[in-house]
Amino acid sequence: MDYEPPFLDTYKTLLQENTGDSKDDFCSMLETFELPMIDLGRLNLEHHEREECLKEITETAMEWGFFQVVSHGISQELLEKMHSEQMKVFYEPFVKKCTEAVFGLSSKTYRWGNPCVTNLRQLSWSEAFHFSMTDISRMEQHKNLRECIEAYATRVANLAQSLAEILGQKVNINSSYFRENCLLKSASIRLNRYPTCPLSPKVYGLVPHSDTSFLTIVHQDQVGGLELVKDGKWVAVKPNPQALVVNIGDLFQALSNDVYKSIKHRVAAAEKVERISTAFFYLPSEVAMIQSCNYREFNLKEYIQQNEQDVKQTGNKVGLSRFLV
Numbered sequence: 058m059d060y061e062p063p064f065l066d067t068y069k070t071l072l073q074e075n076t077g078d079s080k081d082d083f084c085s086m087l088e089t090f091e092l093p094m095i096d097l098g099r100l101n102l103e104h105h106e107r108e109e110c111l112k113e114i115t116e117t118a119m120e121w122g123f124f125q126v127v128s129h130g131i132s133q134e135l136l137e138k139m140h141s142e143q144m145k146v147f148y149e150p151f152v153k154k155c156t157e158a159v160f161g162l163s164s165k166t167y168r169w170g171n172p173c174v175t176n177l178r179q180l181s182w183s184e185a186f187h188f189s190m191t192d193i194s195r196m197e198q199h200k201n202l203r204e205c206i207e208a209y210a211t212r213v214a215n216l217a218q219s220l221a222e223i224l225g226q227k228v229n230i231n232s233s234y235f236r237e238n239c240l241l242k243s244a245s246i247r248l249n250r251y252p253t254c255p256l257s258p259k260v261y262g263l264v265p266h267s268d269t270s271f272l273t274i275v276h277q278d279q280v281g282g283l284e285l286v287k288d289g290k291w292v293a294v295k296p297n298p299q300a301l302v303v304n305i306g307d308l309f310q311a312l313s314n315d316v317y318k319s320i321k322h323r324v325a326a327a328e329k330v331e332r333i334s335t336a337f338f339y340l341p342s343e344v345a346m347i348q349s350c351n352y353r354e355f356n357l358k359e360y361i362q363q364n365e366q367d368v369k370q371t372g373n374k375v376g377l378s379r380f381l382v
């Protein structure tokens with residue numbers, strides 16, 4: 058298994074120090090929910106059906122910050138192809154994944170575990186490739202992966218735009234805002250792999266976080282592990298590989314003046330079977346302004362810089378509260 062990152066060796070001391078330390082709200086034994094499911098096929102039906110669907114989208118986004126969709130326009134074949142291309146790249150030898158030469162891109166593209174953790178709660182038992190769509194267009198190797206990501210991202214971006222326009226309309230954001238500011242090249246995509254973890258209830262697959270995006274669209278396999286905060290409590294999401302999971306990100310929370318909320322979520326470490334997911338981040342250009350009453354005007358570039366600085370200084374992303382007026 059030369060593809061597996063050396064989690065046990067690297068985090069040995071941390072793991073030994075924390076043995077038997079089972080935290081109260083840690084990942085095991087949560088209530089499992091089926092996320093509200095929205096059939097987007099109804100958007101193409103006659104007036105009444107369409108109106109009902111629009112209402113469901115906005116109301117569910119307001120109540121949950123998360124929902125799942127079917128009839129989303131991305132074929133099962135493409136979803137499966139994406140999954141298999143993703144496996145191929147994760148099954149490359151670990152040393153190869155770690156070197157820049159894999160994609161000829163920045164060394165930041167590949168992440169595994171966390172570079173600086175002082176306790177188990179900060180550790181993500183997962184590996185990921187994070188590409189901006191601009192990176193993808195410069196990727197010279199891995200032609201199949203590149204073509205697959207481009208086909209997938211193009212379709213998911215269209216879906217994200219339609220959803221953003223629907224959600225935006227409810228909060229008086231003109232649909233031209235998204236069309237002008239969220240071009241495909243501003244988006245990014247993260248391929249996630251959660252290797253099996255012998256200490257699964259004590260370690261996260263992905264630590265709790267909110268997404269920076271306007272919207273995030275995730276495809277997950279059948280394994281499960283995604284968890285989110287609902288009414289102040291962590292709940293587990295029942296996986297549905299036919300559906301795509303949509304969630305509101307920080308930027309939409311700001312743009313909508315907190316009508317839609319960017320909900321904290323995390324992934325439980327995989328206990329017996331590895332898990333794969335693909336996250337598409339619908340983002341504006343770095344300089345597009347986010348204007349609202351509750352937050353001072355800012356753009357993505359400032360937001361990322363502030364978050365990076367906060368993570369360095371405090372260990373955590375402080376997020377939107379930094380920008381409250």
Ligand SMILES: O=C(O)CCC(=O)C(=O)O
Nearest residue numbers: 247249277283324334336
């Ligand atoms: O793997 C998942 O289901 C979620 C991934 C996620 O939250 C992310 O990549 O930001």
Ligand SMILES: [Fe+2]
Nearest residue numbers: 266267268322
């Ligand atoms: Fe996320």
